[in-house]
Amino acid sequence: MRIMRAEQFGLKREVEYGTPEQNASALKIVGDVKAEGDAALLRYSEQFDGVKMVAEELSVTREEIEAAYSDVDERFLTAIREAAVNIRTFHEKQKRNSWMDLSSDGTMLGQIMRPLKRVGVYVPGGKAAYPSSVLMNVIPAQVAGVPEIVMVTPPATGGKAGIDPYILVAAAEAGVREMYRVGGAQAIAALAYGTESIAPVDKITGPGNIYVALAKRAVFGAVDIDSIAGPSEIVVLADENADAAYIAADLLSQAEHDEMASAVLVTPSEALGEAVAAEVERQLATLPRAEIARASIDSYGAVLLVDSIDEGIAVVNQLAPEHLEVLTADPMKLLGHIENAGAIFLGPYSSEPVGDYFAGPNHIIPTNGTARFSSPVNVDDFMKKSSLIYYSKEALLANGDKIMTLARHEGLEGHARAIEIRLEKEGGSGA
Amino acid sequence: MRIMRAEQFGLKREVEYGTPEQNASALKIVGDVKAEGDAALLRYSEQFDGVKMVAEELSVTREEIEAAYSDVDERFLTAIREAAVNIRTFHEKQKRNSWMDLSSDGTMLGQIMRPLKRVGVYVPGGKAAYPSSVLMNVIPAQVAGVPEIVMVTPPATGGKAGIDPYILVAAAEAGVREMYRVGGAQAIAALAYGTESIAPVDKITGPGNIYVALAKRAVFGAVDIDSIAGPSEIVVLADENADAAYIAADLLSQAEHDEMASAVLVTPSEALGEAVAAEVERQLATLPRAEIARASIDSYGAVLLVDSIDEGIAVVNQLAPEHLEVLTADPMKLLGHIENAGAIFLGPYSSEPVGDYFAGPNHIIPTNGTARFSSPVNVDDFMKKSSLIYYSKEALLANGDKIMTLARHEGLEGHARAIEIRLEKEGGSGA
Incomplete structure (x- = not known):
């Protein structure tokens, strides 16, 4: 693992489009x-998944979902149920009410919060099918109050129903009742425009291969889409007191995702940096996905040395990582200075997998520096706002002149006249 | 103005890309x-605006802004100041605090709300320079707490500073202190990537011509952008009690924007429909922008007849209009049924220009049916969320096994080991 001064490091990964x-x-x-x-x-x-179906077979039946339950491990079921409760509890705190503001002249202004009506969640097939991601996509939509949440996932990836039973169970536990065995760009098109069997949705979320990503981009506008996630990242900010073995394990848990993942330690302690680099080597020796993790560490991993924790925070804010772990003597006191990070894990027991699987906050988090301006998936992503405007006659008579002044300055006489016609009729001054 | 049954109408406008x-x-x-x-x-x-400058001249000086004040009409200044107060008051109610949730096992989970650090607002030149839009773009960013809000606008559009003094005054009133006289795709690139004179921003908002729109799309990812607005729309839902002259005036205030604007009346009353169509003709005769308004009414305007107000609401929800006026006997009681509309104006005195200029809610609202899944510009657009996760040793020991079960099911052994190494060292069961 490279050890270098922070200013020598430039994390740039070109995302595949x-x-x-x-x-x-x-x-x-x-x-x-x-x-x-x-x-x-x-x-x-048939062409891409090698599955010949008639339209009636697209829908996953209730019986298949029930059968899937007998194929999943009991400990898995217990764990995912508890994770689902935690995720639901956290996301419920994000939910906002509509509000109204009343004035004594009779004016009522407000913001109405409403869930989207129908949302489609794409779940990839094969090894990229993560039950945890099903929960992270579905539960915020459900908490938002979306009445129709649809899952699509490609068939023939194993299991009784042609779909991984763990995915079926995760979706059922998250509350999905409508599921279709269809994947790829064709599934995205069906969700966006509808077919005889699948009604169109308002928004499509969830990861997929490059064809899925390109299809999502193509249908954006007809429906909303989530953002296209880049490769995963972790930055650990640590001082000399931190445990090198913990840090190495956390860096590797990120690096094992994908050769383009990035795992970076930022520290003022050269001794810690060296110890972590050595631990990474030691732990890599027995890691099943060592080949992927090593490629990630070699290309995008680094120990970045800084003069102080303050300088370390400046580096973190510049990197704007998806995941940030703070392993310093008093991590809480640094919190106010951390401007850019998608998810912040404080202290030695808040290892990133705690958040990936279980704690409750969403694990779909902005990557590639976009934490500067975007947010983890949350309930707002599945709601829309409408403004509400009620003006009384009194309020219009009192303010009509000012509205006309502004409209006329912009050369929009029709706007002014929409006010004027009321002032004339209702007895105000139309001048 | 066409009068037809609602089911014969299909509002489809291809937006120019x-x-x-x-x-x-x-x-x-x-x-x-x-x-x-x-x-x-x-x-x-120089090439596009015909203005030869040196870099030092890009920035609008404090003196120029002060001079602009002497060029604007006093009544305009009074009106825009009051509008700014109303807009600020409304948007302040949208602002949300960070929160933390504490558990008895020491776990702390939270959501940190932070403003973006630097935002660039594009203001078009010439006739498309609307002071009201400056307020609607800038004030939500300011309420969010964005410390650096930058305005760019093309030079040589009149006025002492080479920039419309009304735009300078509106920006100054909204709180902008940093302004540059530069426009077009080149201004967008400068905001996204920075130059020697202009520091890069995190997000770019505001309307512009096709080159501005294409440049915004090109830099998206390096920075955030707002959505590209389509042509403006109004739908009026009215019963037989509504005033035909008011409705016609409101339809025309939308139609005068642009030939592609859409103005639609939905009503169960054929008599009202005919009266409104006649009023539109009558009012068009003296409207300064009659040519534009007539083109809009002819191509995209209509009176849509429905059997009942309930059917009318279904039509409204399908159109998902940018602006909806409800002019029925008791508009408030319909509110719960209106699922898709960007801004809802209730009753005869809440004419759309009230919201365009003055009431407080934002006038940048989703168009072209996207109110199904998106929202008017609001304070959230200028903030980002970070998740906060603090697990105590106790919490990790109690839940580590479940986290490992989920990680191992997904084939991510490195994730499981990041937990296991802690359980082993801290005395929990690592099984």
Whole structure:
């Protein structure tokens, strides 16, 4: 693991946006499903997933979901149920009420909060199918009050129902009642535009391969989409008191995700930096996903030396990491200075997997420096606001002149006249 | 104005996304400014705005802003100050605090709310320079607590400072202290990547021409951007008691914006529909922007007849209009049924210009049906959330096994080991 001065490090990862051929392919699939509906959906499922279905088989049945329960490990079920409770509890605190503000002249102004009506969650197949991500996508939507939450996931990835039973159980535990065995760009198109079998949604969330990502981008505008997540990151800010073995384990838990993941230690202690680098080597020796983790550590990992914790915080704010662990003597007192970080883990027992799986906050967090301006997935992502304006006759008569002055300055006489016609009729001065 | 049954109407407007040539041009400008900084910025200002400047002249001086005050009408100043107070009061109610949730096992979970650090507001030049839009873009950022709000606007659009004094005064009243006389795609690139004279921002908001829109799309990811607004819309839902002249005036105030604007009346009363259509003709005769308004009414305007107000509400929810006026006997009782509308104006005295200029809610509202899933500009758009996770040793020991079970099911042994190494050292069961 490289050890260097912080100013020598520049974390830049170009995110893959697909080749022109991949883009053309995604657009063609989306266009075909939009035009032909189920027929195209089934044709592409056969072509890409090798599964021949009729339209009636797209929907996952209640019986299949029940059967999935007998295929999952009891300890898994206990753990995911408790995780779901924690996630729900945390996200419920994010929920906001509509409000109204009343004035003595009769004016009422307000903000109405409403859930989206129908949301589609994409769950990838194969090894990228994470039950924990199903919870993290579905529960915020459910807490928001979205009445219809639909899951789509590609068929033929094993298990009785052609879908990983762990995914079915996670979705059922999170509260999904409507599931379809369809994946890829064709599934995104079906969610965006609807087919005979699948009603269209208002928003599509969840990760997928490059074709899924390109299809999501193509349908954006017709529906909302979540942001496209980049490779995962952790930054650990630590002083000389921190445990090198803990830090190494946490860095590796990030590095094992993907060769493009980034795991960085920022510390004023050269001794700690060296100890962590050595521990990373030691722990890598027995890690099942050592090959991936090593590629990540070699390309995007580093120990960054700084003169002080204050300088370390400045480095953290510049990196704006997805995950930040603070392992210093008194981490809480640094909190006010941390401006840019998606999720902040304080102290030696708040290892990142605590948040990835269990504690309650969302594990879908802005990557690649976008924590500067964006937020972890939250209940607001599944709600919309409407402004409410009620003016009394009294309020309009008192303020009509000012509104007309502003409208006329902007050359919008029609706006002024919409006020004037009322002032004239209702007895105010229309001048 | 067309009168038809609601089911015959399909509001579909293809929004302009630019030609390939326009796109290439915007990308080249962005790339040049990113690479060359001020030099490219000044070169393009000369090329497109015909203004030859040195870098020191980019910044609008304090003296210019003060001078602008003597060029604006006193009544305008009074009106815009009162509007600014109303807008600030409304948006302050949107602001949210950070929160923490403490458990008896020592766990602390929270959500930290922070303003973005630096925001750039684009204000178009010429006739599209609306002081009211300056307020609507700037004040929510200011209420969010954004410490640095920068305005850019093209030079040479009149007035002493080469910038419309009304725009300078509106920006100053809204609290902007940093302004640059630069526009177009080159201004967007400068805000996104920074130059020697202009420090980069975290988010860019505000409307512009097609090159500005394409440049914003190109820099998205490096910075956040607001959504690209489509043509404006109003839907009026009215029963037989409503005043036809008021409705016609409100429809025309929308139609005068732009040939692609849409103004629609939904009513169960054929008599009202006919009266409104006649009133629209009558009022059009003397409207200064009659040509624009007529084109809008002819192409995208309509009276839609429904069987009942209930059916009318269903039509409204399908259209998901930017602005909705409800002019029925008891508009408040319909509020719960209105699912999709960006801003809702209730009763005969809440004419849309009341909200466009003065009442307080934002006038930048989702268009083209996107009120189904998005919201008017608000304080949240200028804040970001960070999750906070603090687990005590006790909490980790109690829950470590469940976290490891979930991690191991997903094949992420490194995640499990980050927990296990702590359980082993701290005396919990690592099984």
